[in-house]
Amino acid sequence: MENYNYTKSINLALHENMKLNSRSVCIGLGINDPKRIFGTSIGLVEAFGEERCIEPPTSENALTGIALGLALQSYSVCLTHQRFDFALLSFDQLINSISKWSFMFNKEYKISLLVRLIIGRGWGQGPTHSQSYHSFLSSLPGLQIYYPSSPSSAFATISKGMNSGKPTIMIEHRWLHNTNELLDISNIDIDIIDKMKIIHHGDDITIFTYGYMVPEAFKASQYLKSFDIKVELISMDNLSMKNIDTIIDSISKTHRLLIIEPYYMQCSITTNICTEILKKITNTNLDLSSLEVLSLPFENESTSYFDTKDRYVTWVNIINKIADQLNQEIPCPTPKERPHDVPGDWFKGPF
Amino acid sequence: MNDQLVLLAFKKACEIREAETLIAENYNKGYIRCPVHLSIGQELVPSILFSFHDVNDFAISTHRSHAHYLGKGGSLQRFFDELHGLPSGCSGGKGGSMHLIDESVGFMGSTAIVGNSIPVGVGLAEAQKLSKSKNLTYIFLGDGATEEGVFYESINYAYVRKLPCLFIVENNEYSVYTPLKPRQSCLKLENKAKAFNAHYSQNLLHEYKSLFNAWSDAIKYVKSNAGPALIEVFTNRKLAHCGPEIDDNLGYRPQKFLSKWEKYNILDIYYKSLLEAGYSKKYLEDLISEIRQNCTNIYFKSEKKHIILRGLNES
Ligand SMILES: Cc1ncc(C[n+]2csc(CCOP(=O)(O)OP(=O)(O)O)c2C)c(N)n1
Ligand SMILES: [Mg+2]
Numbered sequence: 001m002e003n004y005n006y007t008k009s010i011n012l013a014l015h016e017n018m019k020l021n022s023r024s025v026c027i028g029l030g031i032n033d034p035k036r037i038f039g040t041s042i043g044l045v046e047a048f049g050e051e052r053c054i055e056p057p058t059s060e061n062a063l064t065g066i067a068l069g070l071a072l073q074s075y076s077v078c079l080t081h082q083r084f085d086f087a088l089l090s091f092d093q094l095i096n097s098i099s100k101w102s103f104m105f106n107k108e109y110k111i112s113l114l115v116r117l118i119i120g121r122g123w124g125q126g127p128t129h130s131q132s133y134h135s136f137l138s139s140l141p142g143l144q145i146y147y148p149s150s151p152s153s154a155f156a157t158i159s160k161g162m163n164s165g166k167p168t169i170m171i172e173h174r175w176l177h178n179t180n181e182l183l184d185i186s187n188i189d190i191d192i193i194d195k196m197k198i199i200h201h202g203d204d205i206t207i208f209t210y211g212y213m214v215p216e217a218f219k220a221s222q223y224l225k226s227f228d229i230k231v232e233l234i235s236m237d238n239l240s241m242k243n244i245d246t247i248i249d250s251i252s253k254t255h256r257l258l259i260i261e262p263y264y265m266q267c268s269i270t271t272n273i274c275t276e277i278l279k280k281i282t283n284t285n286l287d288l289s290s291l292e293v294l295s296l297p298f299e300n301e302s303t304s305y306f307d308t309k310d311r312y313v314t315w316v317n318i319i320n321k322i323a324d325q326l327n328q329e330i331p332c333p334t335p336k337e338r339p340h341d342v343p344g345d346w347f348k349g350p351f
Numbered sequence: 352m353n354d355q356l357v358l359l360a361f362k363k364a365c366e367i368r369e370a371e372t373l374i375a376e377n378y379n380k381g382y383i384r385c386p387v388h389l390s391i392g393q394e395l396v397p398s399i400l401f402s403f404h405d406v407n408d409f410a411i412s413t414h415r416s417h418a419h420y421l422g423k424g425g426s427l428q429r430f431f432d433e434l435h436g437l438p439s440g441c442s443g444g445k446g447g448s449m450h451l452i453d454e455s456v457g458f459m460g461s462t463a464i465v466g467n468s469i470p471v472g473v474g475l476a477e478a479q480k481l482s483k484s485k486n487l488t489y490i491f492l493g494d495g496a497t498e499e500g501v502f503y504e505s506i507n508y509a510y511v512r513k514l515p516c517l518f519i520v521e522n523n524e525y526s527v528y529t530p531l532k533p534r535q536s537c538l539k540l541e542n543k544a545k546a547f548n549a550h551y552s553q554n555l556l557h558e559y560k561s562l563f564n565a566w567s568d569a570i571k572y573v574k575s576n577a578g579p580a581l582i583e584v585f586t587n588r589k590l591a592h593c594g595p596e597i598d599d600n601l602g603y604r605p606q607k608f609l610s611k612w613e614k615y616n617i618l619d620i621y622y623k624s625l626l627e628a629g630y631s632k633k634y635l636e637d638l639i640s641e642i643r644q645n646c647t648n649i650y651f652k653s654e655k656k657h658i659i660l661r662g663l664n665e666s
Binding site (some may be wrong): 030033034055056057058059060061062085086088089121123124125126127128129271300302303304305306307339341349350351 | 466526594661
């Protein structure tokens with residue numbers, strides 16, 4: 001077992017898949033530049049050459065169609081965008097071609113095409129560098145969407161996306177890049193990302209969340225444990241998954257639920273999950289009066305430091321919310337002072 | 352271009368250099384908390400823009416738009432306020448460095464997604480045509496943006512509809528860290544512009560007089576309902592793509608390229624011309640100090656407002 005951060009595990013997964021399959025390519029703006037897409041593509045071009053590590057023109061929509069063409073000829077492709085916002089230019093190819101190529105020709109093409117979409121947050125990312133329409137993508141038949149919240153699930157998502165034969169989107173939050181996990185990297189079960197995960201066990205209250213909110217919720221769960229409040233924290237990596245039995249089992253035990261949506265609640269995957277819960281609610285004894293939801297305010301993100309102070313949900317907000325839900329006095333933690341718009345001391349800006 | 356216009360352009364170029372230098376020098380204090388794409392080295396285009404100043408002309412720009420905003424006559428205080436995230440900023444602090452606007456001078460907005468503002472500029476020009484305005488729209492973009500399909504779609508539309516738009520491409524030969532060669536098959540933008548029947552001219556080494564003349568011709572051309580014009584200006588950004596640092600230690604730009612541009616600092620070029628035109632060294636130095644003092648005062652007003660709003664102690 002060794003300690004790996006999220007960036008490193010993406011990098012190792014890309015190396016491994018490029019090595020195992022000579023018909024695999026990586027494409028993306030910045031992939032071979034000195035910053036190597038936040039360090040995730042380090043060493044690739046040196047190991048596999050410029051023919052297979054392609055530094056492309058700034059032409060997102062064309063690139064996405066090109067990636068499909070390659071995949072149709074049994075190439076495995078990883079296409080990376082440094083921001084989800086930049087990939088919005090490629091939604092024509094993503095939606096009108098990739099998500100339905102097999103369907104509209106009545107064939108079962110193997111399309112091992114992985115699109116990595118990196119989400120920005122903080123340091124004035126503002127209205128056009130912080131968007132995350134993963135819920136919308138998960139509404140499209142024909143695509144599988146993953147939002148890995150840990151280094152191991154990031155590793156698994158890359159491997160799955162480059163080998164599954166199904167077009168895959170990986171949502172990669174910038175603030176997860178520096179999270180760590182003890183791993184046996186040669187022994188990662190890649191199917192783990194297709195199951196709901198119980199990340200923290202407890203029987204007082206259930207939290208359901210995913211993506212970059214998982215570490216925050218975990219931190220809150222641990223804090224609450226020291227006050228004898230036992231949280232059951234459930235998350236998912238696969239946003240296309242419809243089986244919510246793990247949540248149902250948990251709320252049948254806790255009868256209380258806090259849902260945390262990492263982006264807007266409006267038309268989100270979490271509203272879908274609420275509907276699924278409703279369908280099965282009768283046997284759970286869920287106390288609906290205690291049901292709470294945390295999410296971003298439904299408003300475009302401002303660049304200003306002053307406007308974003310309370311935008312994102314933190315572990316402290318989670319603790320306060322749970323104290324409310326349980327009607328208990330819990331001393332509010334006083335975290336080390338850090339500006340709200342940086343993920344940690346490791347972040348040096350400017351992008 | 353008469354001497355007075357050269358002096359005007361020089362003053363604008365100095366103001367832009369000062370403003371950008373203040374941002375770079377103070378960035379690491381952490382009061383400007385957003386990505387910034389500085390235009391140090393690229394002051395030629397906005398200074399010529401200023402010498403054709405007309406608030407009824409429109410302009411649209413990109414992520415690297417500080418200089419275009421100032422060259423169009425945008426408010427310096429509201430610009431610095433914007434970078435500091437203040438409600439008194441030109442976009443109320445919401446847009447930050449990459450989303451600037453000052454409609455009072457025809458600067459109609461800059462946006463951060465490469466290519467995003469190009470068709471908006473064409474639309475503004477369409478409105479000018481339909482409303483029989485005598486003005487034009489400037490569309491500022493970089494070499495990288497000419498790789499997006501929307502650039503070709505826009506220039507095509509502009510010709511089909513014979514719109515008064517003037518595309519100004521600042522070709523600094525880089526898109527972030529990537530040089531032109533792996534990005535563009537036909538390195539000549541000239542061929543592409545001409546293929547769309549756009550009136551084309553280029554400027555290779557910061558020759559400001561010939562740029563002024565080409566600009567003046569292009570204005571006449573687009574105002575004659577002949578269709579769009581495109582001016583390609585080769586230039587050089589001195590600092591990193593994003594942020595306040597010099598990053599040439601990374602080695603992504605050949606030394607030869609960098610030393611070539613060392614010789615064509617537009618401020619030095621203007622300065623030398625003005626000396627030759629008879630302005631005294633003392634006059635010019637006083638002018639520079641005055642501009643510096645003015646920019647500095649305005650800058651620190653914004654900084655101070657940020658510090659107070661954050662409840663920080665002034666150091
Ligand atoms: C659609 C899109 N893709 C990628 C980016 C990231 N990006 C920001 S600026 C830039 C380079 C643009 O180069 P150029 O047009 O030459 O302008 P310059 O920065 O050189 O002024 C890129 C790729 C983006 N903002 N939008
Ligand atoms: Mg460029």
